[in-house]
Amino acid sequence: MAKLVECVPNFSEGINKEVIEKIVDEVRKVEGVKLLDYSSDTDHNRTVVTFIGNPEAVKVAAFNLTKKASELIDMAVHKGGHPRMGATDVVPFIPISDVTMDECVEIAREVGKRIGEELNIPVYLYENAATRPERTNLADVRKGQYEGFFEKIKDENWKPDFGPCEMNVKSGATAVGARAPLVAFNVNLGTSNIEIADKIAKTVRHIGGGLRFVKAMGVKLEERNIVQVSMNLTNYEKTAVYRAFEMVKMEAQRYGVPVVGSEVIGLLPMKALIDCAEYYLQIENFSMDQILEKRIME
């Protein structure tokens, strides 16, 4: 099987097209890696890059991108609406196919070490790669942002995992991590009552006592005059898409509201949907090796 890792680095430049292209070029240049998407937000002054490939190639592309960003971006003059702490702000590695989370944690460590040692940038490992529980959540790591890190880094609790124990003035600090692929999945309800969507969202999501890997909120679809439970499934292997779907449906029943449709936003690994087919069709002993397209990727 072909090992596939996804990487979604965010860097702190969303306006200067020349700089953005030069940084993204570092991904295009690496053989074995495919650039899937990059999109810049001028208000956030930030660009999100998505690429995928074999583990070795992805490591090279992630490092090269970070290096180029450290050369072209000066955090001392950066302004933007999105929380950020570095020129390359976050670098998550995501297992897609025939790669374990542990392998992605190892990739995060290797790339983090190179960024720290070769680029002289303080690096914090986060999510599944975190070395301490309080570094799991990216928001906690990034708290204080670039400006606050000159103090925060002196705190023994916030000693970087790799790199210098003082802030890099030009490049800031970088969070490198491993996480499960995120599936953005929304369920549409046959009502215009936003309160119902909100109530269901609160029930199915983790913080409300619902499913472990679901974040959810109610959203109004003005044009269609219906509402939607908008979800982020942060680990589809543990909290399957069909389970979130069926739970929304079940909760909607108490209001006599039907599910009228759903939508998948953006990309997702085929297994997230194949798992649903397996459930509904009650397939026994299915193996992903039975998928023709997987065989050609061997």
Add this chain to the structure above:
Amino acid sequence: MAKLVECVPNFSEGINKEVIEKIVDEVRKVEGVKLLDYSSDTDHNRTVVTFIGNPEAVKVAAFNLTKKASELIDMAVHKGGHPRMGATDVVPFIPISDVTMDECVEIAREVGKRIGEELNIPVYLYENAATRPERTNLADVRKGQYEGFFEKIKDENWKPDFGPCEMNVKSGATAVGARAPLVAFNVNLGTSNIEIADKIAKTVRHIGGGLRFVKAMGVKLEERNIVQVSMNLTNYEKTAVYRAFEMVKMEAQRYGVPVVGSEVIGLLPMKALIDCAEYYLQIENFSMDQILEKRIME
């Protein structure tokens, strides 16, 4: 998107391992093609080869395999339990990914023409590639088998589509065609009564007034003491897997019999199962381009 065509040639040698390996080697040698499987049946004295790849490479591999079989197999002395008319008996081309049926018909014509002209073997186009309605069904084309073809080929109605108008004594004749991928899908019932499985099979299958692209029969699973509706779905894009599944379930209800599971035998294109997830999750406006693995195959 990467264009993927599957080819499943059957050749008339299932005993002599040396000959079998030499013929299969012709597939292994071609770059851009992946050998997925080959299995020989000694009673049938026949081997089924499965490979997949880009259209150009698949054409080359299919022709080279047929050429090698024409050199190493002598139909004048061939015996076997399975109906056959040539050294390479049938060569179907199957659209898997980003290839239309029309493209596979064109491939069948090109490869058929080469087999006819360069190898001097009479070629009949069948299934979706057939040039006359009575040649659609492979069984009709092959009727009379190798031995009977010396007469059959003289009939104006059975003039070959390509190649000589007389039989090739050593290699026989070859059927070359295009067809949809076949999905072998069985639904297990919570009863040991084979009559119920038989009755349901007769209802869901095409010849019994059921779904257009379903062949079905009842099968007893002795070890588990249950029965099964064993189906071949001959066009999953037109008769979706979930539709066959739900129809079996619906018919089982009249006997008060539950569906206790199902199984997919062998390989299938990912879309056959993704389509089912789309149905059950009620996903709107889904595109196969949202599948990460498809993007890497571009």
